[in-house]
Amino acid sequence: MTHTFVAYVEDIPGVLTRVASLFRRLNINISSLTVGRSERAGLSRLTLVCEASSEAGDRIRASLYKLENIVDVDDIAKAPNVTRELALIKVAANPRNRAQIFDLVEVFRARIVDLTSESLMIEMTGVESKIEGLIEILREDEGRILEVCRSGKMTMRRGHHTSSVLRAMGKGPDEKPLPEDEPEEASNATVDIEPA
């Protein structure tokens, strides 16, 4: 199954190696990893996605906690959450066929953030499947996609509480399973072209 771990780690050299080394040793591939500053001073927040057996979740979480620089670990695979990914896609486009891409961008609620006579850059935020949908359609025209840069998944539990509050309340990662139909948010509706 797919596991999604969210961890708060000290923002110092070498921490990422320790996290990565743990998965390497377990022979588990990290399919996605995002890291950035968090709301807590001196702590980075990372979201790590990997495929592993369902029993492995607790052990991975326990092993992550054994790393001295890790402060908090949450396994949110089954908890209601919001997961997003950011993609920048550069496509070949000239004044004659641009309009078609503009339409596509509109449909996918993405936006165009760079425009030249030969190419344009699309920025899109959304769930993985949505981003993959856009890429797939762009691929229908061979040679159109010039570059793809994807951030990897970022995940946050839904609701008021942060993971640390939840833990303090004694509610670990064993949450109610995700409702079948994850509500899609229309947060990427605006399409504004930034000056090139």
Added chain:
Amino acid sequence: MGTKQNTQSAESHLTTPTRLTGAEIVWATLVGEGVSTVFGYPGGAILPVYDALRKFPIHHVLVRHEQGAAHMADGFARASGKVGVCMATSGPGATNLVTGIATAMLDSIPVVCITGNVSSKLLGSDAFQEVDITGITLPITKHNFLISKTEDIAHAIRYAFQIAQSGRPGPVLVDITKDAQQGTAIFDFEAAKPRPYRPHPMLKVEDSGLAKAAELIRNAKKPVILSGHGVMESGAMEQVRTLAERAQIPVALTLLGLGGFPASHPLNLGMMGMHGESWVNHAIQDADLLIACGMRFDDRVTGSLSTYALKAKKIHIEIDPAEINKNVKVDVALVGDLRAVLEELLPRISGRDGSAWIKTIEASKGDVSVHDIKNIPDSGHLYAAHVMHDLWRITGGEAIVATDVGQHQMWEAQYFHHEKPRSLVTSGGLGTMGFALPSAIGAKMACPDKEVWVVAGDGGFQMTAAELSTIVQEKLKINIAIINNGYLGMVRQWQQFFYDSNYEATPLVSPDFVKLADAHGIRGRAVTTRSELAEAVKEARTTDGPFLLNFMVEKEDSVYPMIPAGSALHEMIRRPGKNPIVESPDDK
């Protein structure tokens, strides 16, 4: 060894913040952490630290190879329960520590390793003797530090001590650049204190779990306690014993658990696993409840997992949450310090009649009982089992025995009956040959009043034999028993059983160990028959200074019983019928 100067002021540093060099801060912090002995080997990148040593009340043991330093720190920790400290220079000095660090890691031993490194501006430049030792040791330490600022040294070392001995213990490495050693900073021991220890957030001992465990114990007909190394680390000997006695539950031990429950106790079954006696492994396979105390269901004690103790419910009491359900799925997990958990559990445990089950196990011993082989007639041959047995009898079981890895290690575990915790120093997890001699030196430094024996094979002894000089330089009374079978015996045994007796690369030519000892100024003697055995052991014990006994034992003897790797725990290769060390019940 230089004379100690200013040790008075060295201690006053601990109370009054003072400006010191990084090198001085290293020693001052170690003094503050209660360290009196450090095992190490100097070199360019750690020279500033060595230069400052004379000002501090710490005894430095010069080893002959850095692997020895790590094993000595490890043996020191195993024998005393305190943190062992070793030190090495950058590059080859640091990489020579690696085997010793991994040995400590696999057996959860608290060791702090301090290495020097090149100056911070040269890091990552392939400068002379620069290696990325924090990178190299990342997977074999609990944690490690790369320190390039003088003001960070004290905190890192103090933090390393906290990490090494808290929770599930383990080795920690502190790598300090040369410029950080040479710079100065205000040394404030108190201020360098690490943040309060943060227990693993997944520790969990719930009332419901305790209640369920108590109920399982109450209702069990065939319970067995599996007692591991955690019993020692947690200091839970009394609690395990109380549990066993109150509920009349027999106790099986892991290799590293030996000594955690007295061998002479009527409820002690002995060692379990690959070379455990048949009745121990059968008891586990037939059990309806296993109470695992501070052990991790290593493959050497479970055999094949798909056939392991299928009839038994399992209670796992363990401090490391990552061990729960790792190898064996358990019914109740009490995740916490063993002693604390047992103290909570014991009030819920009442007296139980266990006699029927104990009788069943007793009966299954049959005529292969080998728990006392003293009356076996002398056939003229010398068996390692005899050596271990007589060593145990003559020392009254009081000695600390440091073993190497191989057949002799298993014979020691089978025939030397350990009564007390920390009396067996052995590499169980990594199985590191060459461990015995250096770890015995560490144990002797930690417990100078204890009798210490090295029990090593002719192969493994040669891996670290250079440390004989260390024994002499340190004037240590250590006795050495070499179990000389002319083979890398344990491998030869596998070749015999599983590779058609194709003895490839296992016959072994050795030096005359008695002469080797003599070259070091160590007295020694070869023993070839059983009749000389007891007297030779007595001579070794009563001689001033170290003594080496070269026991020329039966060459192609094998360790029985044996579970072939991957087989079920009850599928043992048993002792051949005519094996001369099999004692019959009426042989007492």
